[in-house]
Amino acid sequence: MEKYNKERLARASEAVRKAGLSQIIVSDAAALWYLTEEEIHPGERLTVLVIPSDSDPYWVRNRLFPLKSNGIADHPFEDGEDGIGLLASLLADGRTGVDGVCHSAFLLDLMGRGGNRTFVNGSPLIDALRAVKDEEEIRRM
16 A cells, blocks of 8 residues: 555544544545545445554445555455445444445444444544645645
8 A cells, every 4th residue: 555545544543543433434435535545436335444443444345346456454245245244243342433425224224233333423534634635635636
């Protein structure tokens, strides 16, 4: 993974920690590109990046959307497989941020899968990260 993306993901993980979250689930295509430089537009298929507060980020995604080899752990699934069940099995307990783009059907299903988790709006956290541009980001714009 490029140093640039590692720095963004490290800042995101630190923001998750400071916000008192166990993790954040990111599904917004623009935020996914910002954090990983993966261009993904999954439509109605589950494709998320989970950024934990205390471990490395990971993908839970439909295999239809190939990724670059970027060093982020990958948990793919096929159409017809239980992607929400896979996501639920990987999430830590605790407060979980979810961006505002996550389909409500996915979130409601995830909420019904048990675990000792509460879900909060994670969009302000990701939006705040994306709002501050460093010199490299400005150059690339």
